[in-house]
Amino acid sequence: MKDEYKGLYQQFGLNVVYYRKKKRLSQTQLAEMVDIHRTYVSSIELGKVSVSFDILFKLAEALEVPVNKLFEFRE
Numbered sequence: 914m915k916d917e918y919k920g921l922y923q924q925f926g927l928n929v930v931y932y933r934k935k936k937r938l939s940q941t942q943l944a945e946m947v948d949i950h951r952t953y954v955s956s957i958e959l960g961k962v963s964v965s966f967d968i969l970f971k972l973a974e975a976l977e978v979p980v981n982k983l984f985e986f987r988e
Contacts, residue, residue, distance in 0.1 A: 914963055923960030924986040930958045932976040932983070946975035 914922060933943050940958070944951040947968060956962040957972075964972070973980040 919960065921986070922963065925983060926958040926960040928983045928985065929954075929972060929976070932978050933958075936976060938975075943972075943975060947971040 933940070938946075940954040941951045944954045947954070948971070949968065953962070957964055957968075969980060969983070973983060976983075
């Protein structure tokens with residue numbers, strides 16, 4: 914991941930946290946729904962990793978939000 918995009922990854926992660934908590938899901942529950950490890954969910958939420966389109970689409974489906982909502986970054 915390029916340093917210039919780190920802030921975007923972090924903002925994306927914050928959106929995942931927001932919608933996960935809104936659905937009252939734990940990281941473990943979300944991980945099971947998306948078929949990934951809980952530590953990977955944590956890394957996504959902290960903005961430490963990038964995600965594939967497959968994972969992106971699964972996250973949006975599990976969180977019941979359109980994909981674009983995960984990219985609506987707040988200031």
